[in-house]
Amino acid sequence: MPIEQETRLAEGEAAEQAQQSRHITSPSLKGNPDELRDLEAGLDKLQSDAHRKARIDWARIVLPIAALLVLILAWQFYVSLGFKRRDQVPGPLDVLGQFGSLWAEGKAQEAIWTSLQRGVIGFLISVAVATPVGLLLAQVQPLRRAFGPLISGLQVLPSVAWVPAAIIWFGLSDGTVYFVVLMGAIPSIINGLISGVDQIPPQYRSVGKVLGASRLQMALQIVLPAALPGYLGGLKQGWAFSWRSLMAAEIIAVGGTIGFGLGSLLDQGRTLSDMATVMSAILAILFVGILIELVVFAPIERRLLLRRGLLAGSTR
């Protein structure tokens, strides 16, 4: 087939060919360099993505609010049926009222602030510890084989199980709370980072090797950024584990020098059989979790995926 084409070309254009160009196997492209540049520029324009304009996506804001309203209405409807005593199952307005009075006393702010501060500090310490450890485990095979199963196991172990041990070691102090938070968050961040590294296309490492990256450069300039989506997943889970572990620790360990957090508020509500306080605390815990996801993680994740072209067609 190629032979025929070439011969036909030779018959038709041979004379013109000899003068015009040295290139013989791409007859369609013969022309002066400027024409080629234009052709190339035209192709580039045709084939690369047109820039899309960013605009506010109202559905993203309206839909979650609508879903929340539906749930609250359902709650109110259930309460108004009167199956249970009002002090056992308070309605939305009762809880709101109770939260309002807790706020007025300053108790709500204190609890939220104390817990949030601990959660964030504990999480940041976990990130600082887990990132180098995770990278090391992911990059060094003997270490990975030795400690991998243990780390996976630690992730499965509920961090509440550490509370009794922590109380014996650290007493009723902030040390107990932080210990439990770290034991919850560190393994899950390490695991997230490792699985992120495992999913890197092998070619990236080949490229790194060909480009002459040292071991450290490979880890920091190629492996870590390549594993970022998985790492971010690990961070999200790590935050979730921090926050849960913190609540567990605060509910179980009350008193001593441990400050007054949301978990403590929850426990106080239980002791006083004050269901509205309990519900207020639960909702506050939930909303802090949602707020962190919406304000911190969601924008970072969106940006990360968008920059890598991974967002097209997703339901985010």
Place this chain on the structure above:
Amino acid sequence: MPVVLEHLGKRFGDGAPVLDDVNATIQQGEFVALLGASGCGKSTLLNILAGLDQPTSGALEVPSDGAAFMFQDSALFPWLTARGNIELALKLADKSGSLSKASRAARAGELLDLVHLGGAGDKRPHELSGGMRQRVALARALAQDRQLLLMDEPFAALDAITRDLLHDELERIWKETGRTIVFVTHNVREAVRLGQRVLLLSSRPGRVVAEWNVTEEHRTDAGRAGELTGTITRRLREEIRRHAN
């Protein structure tokens, strides 16, 4: 410094040899097309030349500073812009750390201009077309500033028009930079279009079984080029048919 392969062999584990007794010498500044059917060990040979893989037998002489490599898919890092990819290559190649950030940026700009992508430096790989990505990959390979450039079917996945364009572009850049290029392909026309010399690699085990010089006459006379393409195609098909039974 020439690239010399002597009795080079490669087998994976206990399997049949992938490469067996490969002999070739590639002169400095030469453009060699390495032709073979799929699965003949072309990529393995290239990986060995690049130092990504080790031969199991034979001797190999490559420039001591290694080789630049261009992959079949661009293998650009998706978290960096086109310019960022090139700058990273410059940074990793710069062992002594003598290149300042500004001069790195300037060099990256020059390389982007060389592949006619001066305006697309801030785009990310997913925003570029396949041809543009390969041009960035070419610029990145050139950023390594090594004499030997290895290319593993870099244009195989591109449409015909883009491929023809990139052939012209690669030829121009080869002439401008004087690199030694080993270009792996399974496309005979591409091999004749680009190479000064075409080496045919047999399949299972891979071995250099024939070679042709592409002379200036082939470049200016379409008839002669067609003839050569025909000869090589027949020889390649013969080589593949040997495996029918």
